[in-house]
Amino acid sequence: MVLELRIPHGAGWAALREMVPEFLSYLLSFVFLGIYWNNHHHLFHVVDRVNGNILWANLHLLFWLSLVPVTTAWVGKNPSAPLPTAIYGVVFLLAATAWLLLQAAIIRHQGAQSKLRAAIRRDFKGKLSFGLYAWAVALAFVRPWIAQALYAIVALMWLVPDRRIESRVD
Amino acid sequence: MVLELRIPHGAGWAALREMVPEFLSYLLSFVFLGIYWNNHHHLFHVVDRVNGNILWANLHLLFWLSLVPVTTAWVGKNPSAPLPTAIYGVVFLLAATAWLLLQAAIIRHQGAQSKLRAAIRRDFKGKLSFGLYAWAVALAFVRPWIAQALYAIVALMWLVPDRRIESRVD
């Protein structure tokens, strides 16, 4: 789960310019992983005890996130190709699914008094992200840049940390 | 101990299809390492204090697990070759041995009242895994895919976390 940038081939401006797509995909993935990191921090604030299901749901999330460095480097190397752009979104779509399963495992373990259920409520932003990811994956095969713009929109949408949980915890 | 996937050579479906064996070996190893991670979490739940022997037994386990990324990439690159398939299993056989030694070091340190000994009892699943790994290593030289199927069976068998310990801890 360690994002990596390769060293530019050469020492001049042309070598640096050539890095732009790789840098942008690196930046976007850093923001996405940062969002997961921050929301994960907030999520486990309302978790007192874990069980086996929660550990597995957490590992399931980690699995998809562990693929992000490869998909990031792939799309960075082929910024105008449909397939890498689509796969980039598929991995985040699956990570988002894993996130929902993790929340569900925590809520089930906490039972009727679940603090997390109270904090999340309708989860409009989560559902909207899903829709945007799904559209992006489909549109990657029409115009890759549209998909890439949608990924950037989802990232911006989540840059504000999840105040719903935060307000319950503080 | 960081599993890695290489970037596909090319941006099309052929490049992606070519990655399938590497992806499957990555997935299998992720599950195995996740099993160790989860069971390790449960194991140290019943450990109050560590001594030098436990630290070394733990490092011994880490040594074999640290070889998993190399054996995973090797078998992923040569999915139909007997030797990489066998070595993949040998490393997990040695990791399983290290796991038993770690349990034994903890039980010895805890003495007669060992909570871990009470939690483990006959350890049927552990002994069965041993047998399956050993058969897989031998059968890798006959048909690599049989060995690979056996690895998948062991992984599935352990996907359920070790409830024996969990039930004592909760």
Added chain:
Amino acid sequence: MVLELRIPHGAGWAALREMVPEFLSYLLSFVFLGIYWNNHHHLFHVVDRVNGNILWANLHLLFWLSLVPVTTAWVGKNPSAPLPTAIYGVVFLLAATAWLLLQAAIIRHQGAQSKLRAAIRRDFKGKLSFGLYAWAVALAFVRPWIAQALYAIVALMWLVPDRRIESRVD
């Protein structure tokens, strides 16, 4: 954020001598990252609670620091080229900006009684580093070695940990 050195090409003294610029840039970046690590340790000593802004300010700092391994390897490979030398400084200039934003986010969260504000006061060293980084980036295009010498001076200047905070904490 893991600094890396490549293995020398060959087994003799010539191969080792060839590594000198890469080793020096590795050493310099190790010191810079060590400074951040140490000051970060001292900084969070005076932080009791974090909020979303602090988490994001922290990730923003991590983003720039995560680029250090690439810029380090790039300048190590091209020690006499202006652009890699300048970019090396730009990344640390941006990391220093992120550090100030992190301090500001903590002070805002702590309010009027901020222990951090009392500990930092005029922050002469911080401002001087800024000026030196900025001069280094500009001078990299005149004589790269002048910029490299300025980086080394900033590193030496910070090698002494931030006693202003330490004295308040102890």
Added chain:
Amino acid sequence: MVLELRIPHGAGWAALREMVPEFLSYLLSFVFLGIYWNNHHHLFHVVDRVNGNILWANLHLLFWLSLVPVTTAWVGKNPSAPLPTAIYGVVFLLAATAWLLLQAAIIRHQGAQSKLRAAIRRDFKGKLSFGLYAWAVALAFVRPWIAQALYAIVALMWLVPDRRIESRVD
């Protein structure tokens, strides 16, 4: 500070045999790093508070240990060459020096009642390691295998964790 093994070139026994020197240097370095890890664990058992000097002494130790993966891979690739064998020992000689400086920084901070000073006493094993490392570096230029044997002896000598500290802590 992450040891790495490369994937064998090929899928047969010859490719595996070719890995033997790399595997042995990996194993030796794993043991050395494990020794530092274990002793570090014991060392910080007798440390209640850290100051800036201790943090820097710790980073100084980490610097030399962070070079171990490169020197390990270099000697693994050139097992019969004198220079890589000597440099491998030089890095551990410098790490051992850094360890002594770290102990000294802790003892100075703890003052007259230092629990660590009482636990260490004459440190015969530490002084002997120093001598063996120094001889190994010199003898690497005569017969590399003698130096390699001496490294293995030092590793074996330290495999038993530092009971002097342990006995005081327990």
